[in-house]
Amino acid sequence: MWHHIYWMLLSGTATLVTNGGSRSPVVGFAICALVASSAIWTSLRKRRNWRKPVSKRIYLLDSLFNNDLKPVATKGRIETLLDTFREFDRGNHTRELKALYRGQYRGDEHSFDYELYHFHYVRQRTVTTTDSQGNTSTRTVYDHYYRHGLLLDFPFASGIGLSADSGLKFKGERYRSASNTFNRLFDVRAEDEMSAARFLSPAILELLSGLGKSLKDAVLEISAEGRLCLAFDDDDLLSQKPQHDLNNPAAFVEEIAGHTELVKLKQLLDALHGIMRLSDNNFGRARKPRKLLMIESLILLLPLLVLLILVITIYNGIIGKHNAVDRAWASVLTQERQKNKIIPHVEQMVEQYRMHEASVLKEVTALRSAISDLGNGVDTAKLAQAEQRTTALLKGLQVAVEAYPELKASETYSQVMAEISEQQEQVGAAIRIFNRNVEDFNNAIQMFPGSLVNGLLCRKARIDSFSDSEARGGFDYSPNL
Known part of the structure; x- marks a missing residue:
């Protein structure tokens, strides 16, 4: 059907170009071919880099397949997560899950299902500016932020929040461990101090200290229902970069034929498995203070102060x-x-x-x-x-x-x-x-x-x-x- 329409349009265009056939049809078709070639060349020039994004998408899908990660529907999940975790109570305009994948970890002592997510939230703020003539204008600015993390069941503790993100504060009693390194990394809040002390054994403190150093603005939250959320700003869990792309199809096919291991994801899952193993037997940013007024009498006392x-x-x-x-x-x-x-x-x-x-x-x-x-x-x-x-x-x-x-x-x-x-x-x-x-x-x-x-x-x-x-x-x- 389409080829009939194509030739009809081409013939009609040729008739118009040759002035109803008074000119040579060859000339008309040559002009049409020139116009069509120019249009195709312009389109391909605009899309000359199409292979790179397509290659990246193919490589991502291959990585998900090799690591047994399956996409999960995100509709309605953000509301459930907001009710469960303080981590998702961010922004004042938009909150959405950009991606959600489900996988399974098999360890020496524990096996568990987990979800890997990509969270996007927006903060809306109003900015007022004044030009050189004293005219004031107001505009709305939308700041976009992205977080990544893991979700899984954790029946060994509840009601505990660890935050290395100064923009997120948990409620509850504050707990300080025996490890100075851990205390410098995390602010710990719990329903009661004893539950935090039971969970944060010395070996777990070492594991969490390592996580806090390797992740940016890490947050570990265990809900009252026994669900665990490990969140962070790092965006490289699925960002393995291919060495080749569709510009070199043979090399690209050979590369994706191998097994792509998500190294950082495996390290995080190993750490969470270690926390499970050691637990299963155990019973908005703060505003800076306002500048002090500089008074001459205080200048003399400043060195002593x-x-x-x-x-x-x-x-x-x-x-x-x-x-x-x-x-x-x-x-x-x-x-x-x-x-x-x-x-x-x-x-x-x-x-x-x-x-x-x-x-x-x-x-x-x-x-x-x-x-x-x-x-x-x-x-x-x-x-x-x-x-x-x-x-x-x-x-x-x-x-x-x-x-x-x-x-x-x-x-x-x-x-x-x-x-x-x-x-x-x-x-x-x-x-x-x-x-x-x-x-x-x-x-x-x-x-x-x-x-x-x-x-x-x-x-x-x-x-x-x-x-x-x-x-x-x-x-x-x-x-x-």
Whole structure:
């Protein structure tokens, strides 16, 4: 049908050009061909770069397919997310999901479904300007912002918000952890301080600190219903750049034939899986202050005022770092005393299998005694004794169990050793946080001008860090399968 219409139009145009056939038809068709060629050439020139966006779209679809990410309808989702997460309560004009994909993560201990989203919101503001003649004009400005993130179920905690974005503040009780690094990165709010303390174990603090450093304006929010949202400004989760495009079709086809791995997305999912693994056993920007009026009488006092502020800042910094050491030590003690819950299981296992290993029972008694000797004051020597007793007990168990094949193959032994391994991982993480805080504190009191302020006002003594490499590294148990 279309080719008939084409030739009819071409014939009609030729008739008009040749003045009803009075001129040569060849001339008419030549003129028509020239006009058509000019139009086609102009159109192709305007679209000479069409291959690049098409290549980019093909590469994105191939990446989604290779990583098992499927598009999801976004209609009505933004309203649900607004009711669930504070993260989506941004802007005052438009909020929309530009894209939403669903995938599945399979880890060693947990598998979960997740959604990857691209969020767009708009802030509307009014700008008033005055020209050189004093005429005032008002116009409306729309500022566009984009956020990206992951959504998934997280049944291990609820009602907790962590924000590294100064433009987003959560409600609730503020919580400060034992890690100075984490406290500098995130502002933490929770329904109650105890729920935040249970969730933010030392090992999780390390994981989240790494996320906070690698992501821009990161926000981690766990709703009251047990849904988790990890949001950030980074836009490179799906932005893998192809090396070739349709300008070189053979190379482009060969490239997309391979598997495109979304590296950053996998790293984030691995981190969330680590948070799950460590949790499943655990019970608008602020406005700047207005400028102070410059009064001549204050100029004379300015140097003294600056010095006073500097001294107060350094003093408070030293006290804060010392308190951070105390909090970190308290966290170490808590993790050490958690071993008292494991010791009865060891004794029960020894009694159940009638293990008459005097050395094992002796190490159990020695470990319990070493843990009870740990006081609230920092004492790394006693901590070293407790860790040495723990190591001795583990080695004693591993040697003794060789004589009891039925015990080595039992589920009881595997559970006890796995529980000890996880507890030692928590102890190791707590000790690493303690050592970092000790280093921060010692630097604060030994470097000038902190050393001067400490000598005159604080009078805090240097604290020794803990240097047991086995305890810092933790204990890894892998059952014999």
